[in-house]
Amino acid sequence: MDLTLRIWRQASADAKGKFVNYQVKGISEEASFLEMLDVLNESLVMKNEEPVAFDHDCREGICGACSLYINGRPHGPDKGITTCQMHMRNFKNGETIVIEPWRAKPFPVIKDLMVDRSAFDEIIQAGGFISVRTGGIPDANAIPIPKLNADLAMDAAACIGCGACVAACKNASAMLFVAAKVSQFALLPQGRLEASERVRNMVGKMDELGFGNCTNTYACEAECPKEISVTHIARMNREYLVAKVTAPKE
Amino acid sequence: MVKLEAKVPKGPLAEKWTNYKAHQNLVNPSNKRKLDIIVVGTGLAGASAAASFGELGFNVKVFCIHDSPRRAHSIAAQGGINAAKNYPNDGDSIYRLFYDTIKGGDYRARESNVYRLAEVSNNIIDQCVAQGVPFAREYGGLLDNRSFGGAQVSRTFYARGQTGQQLLLGAYSALSKEVGKGSVQLYTRRDLMDIVVVDGRARGVIMRDIISGKIEKYAAHAVVLATGGYGNVFFLSTNAMASNGSAIWKAYRKGAFFGNPSFTQIHPTCIPVHGDYQSKLTLMSESLRNDGRIWVPKSLEDAEKIRKGQLKPVQLPEEARDYYLERRYPAFGNLVPRDVASRAAKERCDAGHGVGSTGLAVYLDFADSIKRLGKHVIEARYGNLFQMYEKITDENPYETPMMIYPAVHYTMGGIWVDYELQTTIPGLFAAGEANFSDHGANRLGASALMQGLSDGYFVLPYTMQNYLADQIGVPRFKTDAPEFEQAEKETRERINKLLSINGSSTVDTYHRKLGFIMWDYVGMARNKEGLQKAIAMIQELRADFWKNVKVTGTSEQVNPELEKALRVADFLELGELMARDALIREESCGGHFREEYQTPEGEALRNDTEFNFVAAWEFTGENKEPALHKEPLVFEFIEVKQRNYK
Numbered sequence: 001m002d003l004t005l006r007i008w009r010q011a012s013a014d015a016k017g018k019f020v021n022y023q024v025k026g027i028s029e030e031a032s033f034l035e036m037l038d039v040l041n042e043s044l045v046m047k048n049e050e051p052v053a054f055d056h057d058c059r060e061g062i063c064g065a066c067s068l069y070i071n072g073r074p075h076g077p078d079k080g081i082t083t084c085q086m087h088m089r090n091f092k093n094g095e096t097i098v099i100e101p102w103r104a105k106p107f108p109v110i111k112d113l114m115v116d117r118s119a120f121d122e123i124i125q126a127g128g129f130i131s132v133r134t135g136g137i138p139d140a141n142a143i144p145i146p147k148l149n150a151d152l153a154m155d156a157a158a159c160i161g162c163g164a165c166v167a168a169c170k171n172a173s174a175m176l177f178v179a180a181k182v183s184q185f186a187l188l189p190q191g192r193l194e195a196s197e198r199v200r201n202m203v204g205k206m207d208e209l210g211f212g213n214c215t216n217t218y219a220c221e222a223e224c225p226k227e228i229s230v231t232h233i234a235r236m237n238r239e240y241l242v243a244k245v246t247a248p249k250e
Numbered sequence: 251m252v253k254l255e256a257k258v259p260k261g262p263l264a265e266k267w268t269n270y271k272a273h274q275n276l277v278n279p280s281n282k283r284k285l286d287i288i289v290v291g292t293g294l295a296g297a298s299a300a301a302s303f304g305e306l307g308f309n310v311k312v313f314c315i316h317d318s319p320r321r322a323h324s325i326a327a328q329g330g331i332n333a334a335k336n337y338p339n340d341g342d343s344i345y346r347l348f349y350d351t352i353k354g355g356d357y358r359a360r361e362s363n364v365y366r367l368a369e370v371s372n373n374i375i376d377q378c379v380a381q382g383v384p385f386a387r388e389y390g391g392l393l394d395n396r397s398f399g400g401a402q403v404s405r406t407f408y409a410r411g412q413t414g415q416q417l418l419l420g421a422y423s424a425l426s427k428e429v430g431k432g433s434v435q436l437y438t439r440r441d442l443m444d445i446v447v448v449d450g451r452a453r454g455v456i457m458r459d460i461i462s463g464k465i466e467k468y469a470a471h472a473v474v475l476a477t478g479g480y481g482n483v484f485f486l487s488t489n490a491m492a493s494n495g496s497a498i499w500k501a502y503r504k505g506a507f508f509g510n511p512s513f514t515q516i517h518p519t520c521i522p523v524h525g526d527y528q529s530k531l532t533l534m535s536e537s538l539r540n541d542g543r544i545w546v547p548k549s550l551e552d553a554e555k556i557r558k559g560q561l562k563p564v565q566l567p568e569e570a571r572d573y574y575l576e577r578r579y580p581a582f583g584n585l586v587p588r589d590v591a592s593r594a595a596k597e598r599c600d601a602g603h604g605v606g607s608t609g610l611a612v613y614l615d616f617a618d619s620i621k622r623l624g625k626h627v628i629e630a631r632y633g634n635l636f637q638m639y640e641k642i643t644d645e646n647p648y649e650t651p652m653m654i655y656p657a658v659h660y661t662m663g664g665i666w667v668d669y670e671l672q673t674t675i676p677g678l679f680a681a682g683e684a685n686f687s688d689h690g691a692n693r694l695g696a697s698a699l700m701q702g703l704s705d706g707y708f709v710l711p712y713t714m715q716n717y718l719a720d721q722i723g724v725p726r727f728k729t730d731a732p733e734f735e736q737a738e739k740e741t742r743e744r745i746n747k748l749l750s751i752n753g754s755s756t757v758d759t760y761h762r763k764l765g766f767i768m769w770d771y772v773g774m775a776r777n778k779e780g781l782q783k784a785i786a787m788i789q790e791l792r793a794d795f796w797k798n799v800k801v802t803g804t805s806e807q808v809n810p811e812l813e814k815a816l817r818v819a820d821f822l823e824l825g826e827l828m829a830r831d832a833l834i835r836e837e838s839c840g841g842h843f844r845e846e847y848q849t850p851e852g853e854a855l856r857n858d859t860e861f862n863f864v865a866a867w868e869f870t871g872e873n874k875e876p877a878l879h880k881e882p883l884v885f886e887f888i889e890v891k892q893r894n895y896k
Contacts, residue, residue: 030524030525032529045800045811046800049802053810057323057491057492058321058325058490059490059529059530059532061638062325062412062415063316063323063326065316085638085641089644110808111461111807114808116317117317117318118317118318120318121319124426129426129427130381132381134301134302134377137377138376140335140376141337144390144391144392145387145391146387150384150387151384153382161318184384190379
């Protein structure tokens with residue numbers, strides 16, 4: 001396939017960015033989207049031009065590093081997968097493909113298509129854990145957990161922290177990301193002990209970092225590569241309300 | 251001259267670890283605050299170690315190459331984690347897990363380490379459940395198990411096909427908790443450039459900030475490398491793109507011995523290679539062999555027709571198929587260990603029975619299981635894997651058998667460590683896949699996750715204290731020692747050299763060429779002539795790299811080409827050491843298969859009289875032959891036998 005790529009180039013966080021057009025020729029339909037970008041980059045290097053910088057690593061849809069906004073959609077046109085899992089058979093010969101970084105204020109651009117998602121780590125550090133230390137733990141089967149709850153917790157835990165939900169949301173809200181973690185622990189008996197404190201701390205941190213509010217457009221669920229359901233947002237809202245109402249007075 | 255001392259505690263096997271812990275030195279809480287530990291890597295081993303050190307009260311600095319610790323490649327492990335819980339009541343025990351692991355590794359691992367691994371395996375499951383890891387459960391609410399290769403019991407705990415992800419997120423949450431509390435300082439997007447040794451002890455690291463390009467110096471009382479394996483020396487592997495051998499290679503060059511570098515695991519169930527532009531290979535979890543049956547066409551004519559697309563696999567009647575694993579190994583069938591399954595696939599394809607357009611593929615067929623259990627059961631067990639397969643190949647594995655072929659997956663070799671996971675450089679520790687310790691010549695499925703977390707949660711927190719106990723009087727270090735200056739200077743020189751060559755070939759071109767040499771001569775089957783050839787070819791390629799490589803950009807910016815060049819430069823040295831190691835080991839064991847040494851049936855033929863040792867290689871200088879040291883393997887508690895899965 002021969003394609004025109006319209007790619008966002010930005011030298012650094014402070015530099016002004018712009019779209020640049022590139023032509024790539026002879027791309028196989030079997031190639032993955034990132035392999036297509038590898039081909040472009042090899043050709044740029046040979047021309048002494050700077051290759052396009054983008055985040056990627058496992059290339060099998062689980063590490064959450066890749067983060068491209070393709071033709072106006074996070075992770076491109078295919079459903080339920082990341083950019084790295086998308087193959088070129090999803091595109092047509094001669095097509096122009098527009099490639100941008102995630103666009104959200106809490107995810108500033110570092111270079112070209114790379115953005116800084118450390119805000120997600122900060123939210124987890126604020127409460128996305130169960131406070132157990134290493135060792136001195138009772139037997140794993142000491143706490144039976146209904147299969148349904150375990151399965152629902154696993155649905156939520158499948159989040160890869162890529163940030164597509166934020167990129168998809170017109171408010172740049174991180175509700176789906178935060179809800180996935182809050183919900184996973186809220187569903188498990190181990191997580192109940194700190195549930196109130198957790199949801200207050202995580203939501204507080206999310207607001208502080210400048211993520212927007214949820215206005216129930218469900219764009220996050222539609223674009224989530226792991227198809228995490230917005231019902232987890234509903235569960236988080238419930239947890240949050242209860243936590244607020246029952247919070248001890250300061 | 252460094253002496254190889256494994257420091258195995260005395261006493262009966264089952265009491266060694268208990269005895270060690272009872273008599274080791276400890277550091278009191280007020281002294282812990284004065285001691286600094288650097289951990290490089292945030293996969294299972296690194297994240298769990300850093301979190302545990304932080305909880306104990308040490309000052310920890312943890313470094314990762316990614317934008318977040320959660321992206322380390324442990325995340326991609328699919329199938330599960332072993333533990334000797336014996337929840338299914340099917341006859342498992344700590345001893346049996348230990349025995350299976352030693353046997354699976356073809357008797358090339360240290361008994362004491364492996365026993366400890368089996369011993370703490372149960373603690374890992376408890377720990378992870380307490381952290382909120384959503385393992386698969388039965389309807390009664392208790393934990394579910396599945397079986398894996400090389401074992402006759404079901405001891406593998408799993409979280410759908412994403413066990414590695416869930417365990418890593420558990421360790422990441424523990425780490426995040428400590429980062430939030432301030433006991434651990436997190437440094438992301440850092441690439442290790444060198445290890446600093448002062449007066450014979452590891453005292454710090456040189457890092458490159460991937461965003462600014464700044465070269466940074468960090469000092470500590472001890473350094474842990476948990477930087478994973480070096481399978482990417484083969485260019486195509488199931489490793490992530492950034493997985494590299496540079497950190498352990500720097501350690502080797504600074505005096506840490508390298509253990510069994512040639513021991514590489516070629517995983518039998520990966521999606522076959524399909525084109526020149528391909529950047530990596532994708533694993534299909536071993537757990538699929540629980541329900542999938544592996545076969546090729548019995549006749550050469552059918553195979554030929556299938557390759558040409560004139561015949562579809564589903565059209566081939568049962569009697570025209572060769573379920574070669576079930577035929578050759580009736581006792582273990584499709585669940586033989588990985589090295590055995592991989593070699594058997596290669597043997598069939600080399601004999602002309604391979605399928606797919608290249609002939610380098612075999613079928614993994616779920617038709618029987620779907621018929622027996624129903625599609626919904628298979629979907630619940632492997633849904634995400636089937637989806638992944640379909641996205642890559644555009645074929646529906648519910649309707650037509652998967653095509654698979656072996657691919658490089660894991661390196662059992664790594665930095666040599668003693669019982670305490672300490673390298674031959676005092677104060678430098680290696681954990682997880684970065685060390686050589688527990689898997690011998692072949693790792694069993696679902697054991698990598700077990701080892702990473704064992705090292706990080708339950709071994710290093712003890713052994714590190716034993717080391718640091720005599721360091722309490724050593725004041726906090728500054729980074730202005732001449733050794734830091736020297737290491738920084740060498741790093742800058744290396745980077746400048748790479749940027750100034752401005753030759754005619756890209757970094758990837760060299761990496762790809764190295765990969766072909768490694769796969770052809772240091773891959774699934776090796777022989778003396780080929781290995782000698784490989785050494786010469788790698789030396790030539792390395793010389794050419796330093797004359798003709800083209801690296802664009804500058805060092806003071808985000809520069810992925812420079813990052814790759816630094817790694818490939820190290821791979822070009824490491825590859826040669828792997829070939830040397832494979833050359834001196836004149837026997838076949840586990841994943842190391844020397845064509846000259848096989849039984850009449852084509853099984854690996856060990857030589858226990860001459861090669862019952864760990865090969866520990868010492869760096870002797872630039873372009874000089876490395877020195878070989880041998881750690882004899884003493885099997886006090888089990889009988890060494892020819893492996894038999896028949």
